[in-house]
Amino acid sequence: MTSLAVERLLGFSRQAPKFMASSVIPAVGIALFLLFWHIVAGNINTSLGQFPGPAQVWTQSQALYQEHQREREKAAAFYERQESRNAKKLEKNPDATIKWRKYTGKPTFLDQIFTSLYTVAFGFLLASLVAIPLGILCGLSENVYQAVNPIIQVFKPVSPLAWLPLVTMVVSAVYVSEDPMFEKSFLNSAFTVTLCCLWPTVINTTVGVAGIDRDLVNVGRVIKLNAATNVVRIVLPASVPMIFTGLRLSLATGWMVLIAAEMLAQNPGLGKFIWDEFQNGSSNSLSRIMVAVLTIGLIGFLLDRAMLMLQRRVSWDKQAVLR
Amino acid sequence: MHLVKRFLAVVMCVVLPVSSIAEVGEPEKDELTFGFIKLTDMAPIAVAYENGYFEDEDLYVTIEAQANWKVLLDGVIDGQLDGAHMLAGQPLAATIGFGTKAHIVTPFSMDLNGNGITVSNAVWQAMKPNIPKMADGRPVHPIKADYLKPVVDSYIADGKPFNMGMVFPVSTHNYELRYWLAAGGLHPGFYAPHKGDISGQIDAEVLLSVTPPPQMPATLEAGTIYGYCVGEPWNQQAVFKGIGVPVITDYEIWKDNPEKVFGMTKEFTEKYPNTTIRVVKALLRAAKGLDENDNANRMEAVEILSRSEYVGADAEVIANSMTGTFEYEKGDKRDVPDFNVFFRYFATYPYYSDAVWYLSQMRRWGQIDAPKNDAWYHDVAKSVYRPDLYELAAKELIAEGHMEASDFPDFSTESGFRAPQTEFIDGVTYDGTKPNEYLKSFPIGLKDEIL
Numbered sequence: 001m002t003s004l005a006v007e008r009l010l011g012f013s014r015q016a017p018k019f020m021a022s023s024v025i026p027a028v029g030i031a032l033f034l035l036f037w038h039i040v041a042g043n044i045n046t047s048l049g050q051f052p053g054p055a056q057v058w059t060q061s062q063a064l065y066q067e068h069q070r071e072r073e074k075a076a077a078f079y080e081r082q083e084s085r086n087a088k089k090l091e092k093n094p095d096a097t098i099k100w101r102k103y104t105g106k107p108t109f110l111d112q113i114f115t116s117l118y119t120v121a122f123g124f125l126l127a128s129l130v131a132i133p134l135g136i137l138c139g140l141s142e143n144v145y146q147a148v149n150p151i152i153q154v155f156k157p158v159s160p161l162a163w164l165p166l167v168t169m170v171v172s173a174v175y176v177s178e179d180p181m182f183e184k185s186f187l188n189s190a191f192t193v194t195l196c197c198l199w200p201t202v203i204n205t206t207v208g209v210a211g212i213d214r215d216l217v218n219v220g221r222v223i224k225l226n227a228a229t230n231v232v233r234i235v236l237p238a239s240v241p242m243i244f245t246g247l248r249l250s251l252a253t254g255w256m257v258l259i260a261a262e263m264l265a266q267n268p269g270l271g272k273f274i275w276d277e278f279q280n281g282s283s284n285s286l287s288r289i290m291v292a293v294l295t296i297g298l299i300g301f302l303l304d305r306a307m308l309m310l311q312r313r314v315s316w317d318k319q320a321v322l323r
Numbered sequence: 324m325h326l327v328k329r330f331l332a333v334v335m336c337v338v339l340p341v342s343s344i345a346e347v348g349e350p351e352k353d354e355l356t357f358g359f360i361k362l363t364d365m366a367p368i369a370v371a372y373e374n375g376y377f378e379d380e381d382l383y384v385t386i387e388a389q390a391n392w393k394v395l396l397d398g399v400i401d402g403q404l405d406g407a408h409m410l411a412g413q414p415l416a417a418t419i420g421f422g423t424k425a426h427i428v429t430p431f432s433m434d435l436n437g438n439g440i441t442v443s444n445a446v447w448q449a450m451k452p453n454i455p456k457m458a459d460g461r462p463v464h465p466i467k468a469d470y471l472k473p474v475v476d477s478y479i480a481d482g483k484p485f486n487m488g489m490v491f492p493v494s495t496h497n498y499e500l501r502y503w504l505a506a507g508g509l510h511p512g513f514y515a516p517h518k519g520d521i522s523g524q525i526d527a528e529v530l531l532s533v534t535p536p537p538q539m540p541a542t543l544e545a546g547t548i549y550g551y552c553v554g555e556p557w558n559q560q561a562v563f564k565g566i567g568v569p570v571i572t573d574y575e576i577w578k579d580n581p582e583k584v585f586g587m588t589k590e591f592t593e594k595y596p597n598t599t600i601r602v603v604k605a606l607l608r609a610a611k612g613l614d615e616n617d618n619a620n621r622m623e624a625v626e627i628l629s630r631s632e633y634v635g636a637d638a639e640v641i642a643n644s645m646t647g648t649f650e651y652e653k654g655d656k657r658d659v660p661d662f663n664v665f666f667r668y669f670a671t672y673p674y675y676s677d678a679v680w681y682l683s684q685m686r687r688w689g690q691i692d693a694p695k696n697d698a699w700y701h702d703v704a705k706s707v708y709r710p711d712l713y714e715l716a717a718k719e720l721i722a723e724g725h726m727e728a729s730d731f732p733d734f735s736t737e738s739g740f741r742a743p744q745t746e747f748i749d750g751v752t753y754d755g756t757k758p759n760e761y762l763k764s765f766p767i768g769l770k771d772e773i774l
Contacts, residue, residue: 047544047564067631081378101354104372104385106632172401184403266390276388279361279537280635281560288631 052287057294060287068108075103107268113295116269119186120258120303123193124251130194131201131250132243136235138202139209152202160196160257164265167191185267192261193254200249208242209235237316244311248304255300270296347604347719350381351595355602358389358398358407361537361634362554363645364434364583365408366624367665369633371609380601388632391535392491399586400425406602408433409586412493412681414707419682421493421516421690426589430712431603432673433583433610435664438496438573439558439649440503442471442550443543447568447652449474461655465575465748468507475509475528478549488534488542488551492523495582497531498684499573500552504529505767506576506749513689515774523688525774543567554582555644555663556636562650563640569651571748574662578746581670581677592712603716607671608725614666621646669732673713675739676755678704683758687768694771700758710739 034054044051052060086098107115138145171187212235220234236243262271274292277285359365368386371377377384389395389407396413398404400423414427442450453470454462478485489497492514501511512527514520524530534542539557542548544566551557552573561567573580585606592599612620625645629638643650647660664670679700685691714734720726743754751764762770 047540047566081375085378085381099353101383104383106386266394275390276631276635279388280631281537281540282629282631282635282637285635 046286048281048286049283052290056287057290060284061291063284064109064288064291068110071105071108074105078103078105109273109292112268112270112273113299115186116258116262116271117299119189119262119267119269120193120251120254122186123190123258124197124254126190127194127197127250127254128201128247131198131246132205135202135205135243135246136209136231136239138206139212139239140231140235145206145210152199156199156203160192161260161264163195164188164192164261167195168265183268185265188265189258189261189267189269193258196257197250197254200253201243201246204242204246204249205239208239208246211242212238240311240315244307244315248307248311251303251307252300255296255303259296347600347715348597350598350601352405352598353381354383354385355405355598356385356387356403358387358395358404359633360392360395360408360535361388361636362408362437362583363556363628363634363641363663364437364554365633366613366628366645366663367433367606367609368408368585369627370612370624371605373627374609374612376605376608377602380605382598382601382605386632392494396423396427399427399588402588405591406585406587409584410491410494410496411581411584411677412495412498412685413491414584414586415678415681415703416493416685416690418707419691419703421685426706427586428589428592428707428709428712429584429586429673430592430599430709430716431585431606432581432671432677433585433606433665435579435582435668435670436572436574436661437582437644437663438499438552438554439569440500440550440552440571441539441543441558441561441567441569443546443567444565446471446474446549447570449477450570462652464571464651464657466570467748468504468509470507471504471570472507472509479528484530485528486530486532486548488539488548488553489531490536490539490553491533492521493681493685493690495573495580495681496552496554497523498681498688499576499580500531501684501688503552503571503576503748505765506747508767510767511688513769513774515689515692517692518774523690525689540564540566556634556640559640559643559650560636562643562653563637565653568653569649572649572659572662574659576748577744579661579664579668579670581674581680584673592709599712600716600719603713604720607716607720610665610671611726611730614664614670618647618660666730671713672732672737673708673710674741674755675701675704675708675710676741676753678708679740679755679758680753683761686758687762687765689769689774693773694759697757697759701756705739708739710737 038053038055041051041053082101086100089096090098134148138148168188171184171191175182175184175187216234216238220230225233258269259271259274261267262269263275264271266272266275270292274289277288277292357368359368372384372386387404389398389404392410392413395404395407395409396417399407399409400417409427409429411429411432414429416422417425417427450466450470451462453473454466457463475485487500489500491497504511510526510528511531512523512529513525514523515525522532532548534548534551536553536557539551539553540560543551543561544564550567558569562569573582585602587599587602613624622642625638625642628634628641628645629636634641643656644659644662647658647662648656649659649662650656682691682700682703686695717726717731717734721728721731740755743752745752747753751761753761762768
């Protein structure tokens with residue numbers, strides 16, 4: 001059979017391959033995966049019941065959303081009660097000081113997602129603010145690179161989780177204030193993320209800056225640009241692809257580490273959600289954990305896509321293939 | 324003029340005491356965070372929150388599950404938590420400086436009983452032939468550790484250490500498990516903190532180690548331990564999962580033993596006295612509700628506890644022990660109406676004698692390294708257990724009409740020491756006024772010696 005015959009048989013036009021590559025094949029992949037998951041899950045029995053298949057996970061994701069809505073209703077009722085209590089207080093004593101308190105209920109799954117996102121963003125930005133300038137410095141000056149490199153090489157392979165106890169103790173010792181702007185638990189998670197986001201960005205930026213086309217460097221020299229202009233006009237644009245490679249690696253590992261740190265330190269976020277569900281040991285726990293696992297994956301994917309879009313926007317070379 | 328003054332004085336005498344009892348002032352601190360461990364005996368806190376008793380006291384409380392007892396205690400000490408569901412031994416140990424030192428007090432006992440000892444299926448199969456049977460073939464209860472002894476001996480003969488889990492070095496569970504083992508002739512090991520040995524395994528035949536309550540079933544399943552002593556729902560969870568068999572409840576080891584307490588730092592109670600009284604009031608109302616009308620409200624409490632932010636286990640597992648029954652071997656469900664007691668028998672009153680019992684066990688197993696005189700035991704008990712705060716809260720509730728005087732011990736005559744208690748599994752009598760005499764009545768355990 002010729003390939004033409006195959007195409008006719010399958011009913012595809014000549015434009016079909018592109019369409020197939022972009023949506024049909026991934027859809028087939030996902031369908032096969034779901035089928036495989038369904039079959040395998042049905043054959044694993046744990047002491048918490050059967051391993052959740054796609055159907056159970058779907059049910060639980062709906063249940064989690066309903067819980068979220070119920071919690072919001074409870075919050076509304078809480079505020080109403082507070083209002084009437086405050087009103088009564090004022091009636092009794094018009095000079096009474098009235099305080100407005102936030103809802104005291106539990107954070108829902110959706111709340112935990114936002115907490116995690118917020119934490120990773122904070123830790124990542126902090127790391128980038130340090131790592132990009134440091135990387136540029138290392139790339140521009142061989143001496144700085146030689147001085148800093150051993151330290152980078154030693155700290156790079158350390159799992160940031162090993163830092164966690166130290167971070168926790170330092171934060172609680174140093175960050176003392178009566179009315180703190182940030183929760184300590186938030187800072188612990190965020191700094192742990194920072195520590196792990198530093199290295200990929202530093203290394204890739206260094207490589208990017210050191211490998212700038214000689215011609216570009218020479219142009220800078222010829223027109224006698226000062227150091228700052230040189231960095232802004234030549235070094236940064238030329239090393240954008242490598243910087244972003246570093247940033248994407250950083251963000252991806254930061255996201256992974258954050259979940260583990262939240263689990264370990266019981267800091268609010270998706271990691272804590274998973275740990276709490278594991279501790280609950282109810283018959284729904286595994287399905288709910290699976291919902292969290294998929295959510296984490298999806299968010300990680302979206303974060304990476306967002307970085308890619310950002311890279312496209314700031315990159316001068318619009319022809320480069322990015323993936 | 325003179326008459327008017329006298330009249331006023333009389334009026335003041337009559338009115339003032341009443342009004343000072345009838346109303347506690349505004350809470351000094353009204354946004355509070357309380358910690359708990361995922362166990363059914365945290366119910367008074369959950370119920371006080373869900374039924375709005377905290378809000379009735381103008382308190383805005385956030386309730387947070389803690390990873391383990393150590394994290395919880397540290398949270399209370401460093402002020403991240405304003406109060407917590409604690410093991411009765413924790414405030415005592417912290418105050419005398421075994422472990423982290425801090426002066427923690429308790430104005431409220433949270434419950435009686437509620438724990439059990441579970442062994443793995445393999446150990447149960449080995450124990451079972453030794454246990455006398457009833458006519459219907461089910462084992463006679465209570466099951467003593469005497470029947471476990473041959474199993475432990477055979478493990479030791481094979482060179483395998485016999486490991487069991489408990490939840491914390493100063494936990495009720497540690498003392499109950501030790502009490503049960505020692506009553507059956509099995510040595511659970513001594514502590515020697517003055518020599519830096521806090522593993523509690525000196526001379527031990529059964530090696531005890533710490534595992535957080537919710538992880539007990541998983542650790543048993545992994546084979547790291549052969550049995551454990553823990554609170555509910557983690558014994559019933561083992562039955563449901565088919566990985567172990569509960570052999571005895573603490574009710575049968577010591578009938579109506581005091582269990583968890585609500586702990587706060589002494590500093591907190593002094594800085595925020597009104598808040599403290601209001602917290603106790605809310606907890607008292609919740610505890611009363613839990614036992615009211617012969618446990619009528621327990622199913623409602625089970626539903627609350629089964630939510631993922633509280634205990635989170637399946638409702639049917641929690642219900643098993645909360646509603647007056649207890650399932651031992653699968654299918655062998657027996658009535659234990661007093662398995663969880665939250666209010667009756669004056670369960671919430673912080674008796675000094677309860678504190679002294681915990682201190683006596685700390686001494687028995689060497690956590691208190693040197694012998695102390697009876698007065699020391701009483702002084703420590705009085706500095707940690709605070710029936711005075713309890714009394715203020717109780718009188719408030721009576722004045723408000725939420726409770727009656729008969730709900731509480733007679734405050735005018737109560738000494739804080741229960742009458743000598745006799746219902747222990749080994750038949751030893753406990754009199755809280757004479758701890759040293761009590762220690763001498765045990766064949767296994769420290770008396771006057773220092774290790």
